[in-house]
Amino acid sequence: MFESLTDKLGQALRKLRGVGKLSEENMADALKEVRTALLAADVHFKVAREFVERVQTQCVGQEVLKGVAPGQQIVKIIHDELVRLLGEGANALSGARPLKILMVGLHGSGKTTSTAKLGKLLKKRGYRPLVAACDVYRPAAIDQLEILASQEELAFYCDRISKDVPAIGVAALAAAQAATADCIIFDTAGRLQIDADLIEEVKKLHARIQPDEVLLVADGALGQEAVNVAKAFHDALALTGLVLTKMDGDARGGAALSIKSIANVPIKFIGTGEKTGDFDTFYPERLAQRILGMGDVVSLVEKAQETIDQKEAEKMAESLRKGDFNLDDFLAQMQQIKKMGSMQSIIGMMPGMSGMELPAGADKQMARTEAIIKSMTRQERKKPDILNGSRRKRIADGSGVKIVEVNQLLKQFQQMQQMMKMLKGGGAKKMMRQMEAMKGKGGFPGM
Numbered sequence: 505m506f507e508s509l510t511d512k513l514g515q516a517l518r519k520l521r522g523v524g525k526l527s528e529e530n531m532a533d534a535l536k537e538v539r540t541a542l543l544a545a546d547v548h549f550k551v552a553r554e555f556v557e558r559v560q561t562q563c564v565g566q567e568v569l570k571g572v573a574p575g576q577q578i579v580k581i582i583h584d585e586l587v588r589l590l591g592e593g594a595n596a597l598s599g600a601r602p603l604k605i606l607m608v609g610l611h612g613s614g615k616t617t618s619t620a621k622l623g624k625l626l627k628k629r630g631y632r633p634l635v636a637a638c639d640v641y642r643p644a645a646i647d648q649l650e651i652l653a654s655q656e657e658l659a660f661y662c663d664r665i666s667k668d669v670p671a672i673g674v675a676a677l678a679a680a681q682a683a684t685a686d687c688i689i690f691d692t693a694g695r696l697q698i699d700a701d702l703i704e705e706v707k708k709l710h711a712r713i714q715p716d717e718v719l720l721v722a723d724g725a726l727g728q729e730a731v732n733v734a735k736a737f738h739d740a741l742a743l744t745g746l747v748l749t750k751m752d753g754d755a756r757g758g759a760a761l762s763i764k765s766i767a768n769v770p771i772k773f774i775g776t777g778e779k780t781g782d783f784d785t786f787y788p789e790r791l792a793q794r795i796l797g798m799g800d801v802v803s804l805v806e807k808a809q810e811t812i813d814q815k816e817a818e819k820m821a822e823s824l825r826k827g828d829f830n831l832d833d834f835l836a837q838m839q840q841i842k843k844m845g846s847m848q849s850i851i852g853m854m855p856g857m858s859g860m861e862l863p864a865g866a867d868k869q870m871a872r873t874e875a876i877i878k879s880m881t882r883q884e885r886k887k888p889d890i891l892n893g894s895r896r897k898r899i900a901d902g903s904g905v906k907i908v909e910v911n912q913l914l915k916q917f918q919q920m921q922q923m924m925k926m927l928k929g930g931g932a933k934k935m936m937r938q939m940e941a942m943k944g945k946g947g948f949p950g951m
Contacts, residue, residue: 510795512541517579528560531578535560538582546728546758551589551765559585583792590788591764595745595772598716602680603631603687606713607747608706608737609721611694614749616645618721618775619691620652621783622747625773626687627658634659634685636676638709639693640667649691656780659683669693669705670712677713690715698733703740710741717744719772722759724748730759734767745772748786760791829921831885835877838870875903876913888914 516537535556542552562581597603605622609615616639623633635653637660639645646662653660661679663672673690680688692709695702710718720737722730730748737743746767748760751774764770771786877885879902884891891899891914900907 509541509545512544513538513582513796516541517582531560531563534578542761545761548728548731548758548762548766551762554765555585555589579796583796586761586792586795587788589761589765590786590791591770592788595770595786595788597772598744600716601686603717604677604713604715605687605689605717605719606706606710606715606741607689607691607719607721608741608743609694610698610723610733611642611696613694613721613723614775615639615694615721616649616691617652617778617780618747618749618773618783619649619689620656620658621775621780622719622773623653623658623687623689624656624780625783625785626689627656631687632659632683632685633687633689634661634676634680634683636660636673636680636688636690637662638669638672638676638690640669640672641693645691645693652780659685670708673709673713698736703737707740718742719745719747720769721747721749722763724751724759724774726759728758728762731763731766734763734769738767738769743767743769745770747771747773747775749775751776831877831880831888831917832882834917834920835874835885838874842870872903872905872909873913876900876905876910879903888917 516534538559539552539556542555543549547555559578559581562585563578597605603626607615607619607622619635623635626633635649635658637646637649639649646664650660650662652658659680661676663675666672669692676688676690690709690713692706693702718741720734720743722733724730726733734743734746746763746769748763748771751760760771760774771788774784774786776782776784876899879899880891884895884899891910896907896910896914900910903910
């Protein structure tokens with residue numbers, strides 16, 4: 505969601521290349537563009553103005569360090585200010601057990617889904633969560649939470665008859681104790697807008713259950729409206745943190761960059777997709793790096809450790825070492841990568857590649873490649889050389905593609921096998937020339 509901001513900040517900072525000293529004059533245009541980029545990203549005007557003023561104060565008069573370009577110095581200063589803006593320091597949950605978490609927010613913010621996502625995340629961290637359905641108004645809200653809880657094997661409590669939300673909350677605490685749960689997450693009702701009834705009901709529930717954490721679930725696509733919602737809930741409930749959802753969409757990111765400064769509430773978690781695994785702790789330093797095009801290697805490694813099967817990885821390494829990498833190996837590799845998320849999200853975590861746009865339909869192309877390989881027999885995957893015309897037609901029909909796509913896949917796979925053999929034989933330079941030759945031809949699907 506920060507692609508536009510990353511691109512505009514990069515353009516602004518390029519103006520300072522080759523400058524021997526950062527001065528008020530040579531920084532004026534660049535910082536003006538930085539401010540414009542922040543405003544275009546829907547950052548609150550007051551936050552954008554103060555951000556630029558702090559950067560300018562730190563930069564003006566600084567001598568350029570030997571061997572360090574002015575652009576690099578200002579990137580470091582802007583990075584530190586972005587971290588400060590996003591809320592530096594640890595945003596950990598309370599260490600209390602049982603940990604009681606109250607989820608609040610408006611309709612459509614992703615509250616129920618985030619409740620299940622948070623339960624799954626805390627379960628991985630050693631908790632025994634129970635999710636409680638306290639939304640007695642939205643049709644199917646209880647059913648939705650029950651289904652999600654079942655999918656993630658979370659304890660679940662609901663009362664389909666009562667409309668007394670505070671009483672349901674107290675009963676959920678008793679159910680959690682009986683189930684030996686040490687974390688209770690309460691999913692509450694929302695409204696289309698903040699009103700007195702919504703606030704009053706949540707305040708009564710709050711008084712009865714005495715939560716350790718009160719998390720506001722806010723739609724990141726709301727921009728400045730998310731900031732206003734946060735302020736209203738914070739005034740009524742003393743929020744302890746925020747969950748920003750839909751951070752994988754086309755929102756400009758203004759809420760994430762404004763909400764800590766204006767509402768004075770830290771962001772604790774972010775939702776980056778529809779799957780229950782697309783949810784993680786919010787790290788200001790990592791997001792600041794991604795905004796500045798530095799990637800997020802730590803998150804990439806963590807995601808890989810969570811999703812990639814160690815035995816499969818070792819098997820793949822052995823195949824590469826022996827130089828007998830086949831289509832079965834490649835299929836396994838693709839399936840491991842798919843678990844990590846979309847190709848665009850993975851590219852965004854790689855240093856220097858955050859602004860890179862993959863061709864439209866890159867993930868669909870990967871799915872088509874997977875379908876082609878799955879339409880082959882085990883023998884054909886191990887020995888693609890036996891694929892004659894009739895076999896290729898059968899594979900094309902079975903995977904719903906044209907024969908030319910099957911031919912293209914096989915041709916590119918042959919090129920890849922040649923590169924693996926070169927690497928095994930120490931021909932790294934030759935392999936690089938081969939990769940350059942493949943570069944304008946679309947590369948290998950899914951790689």
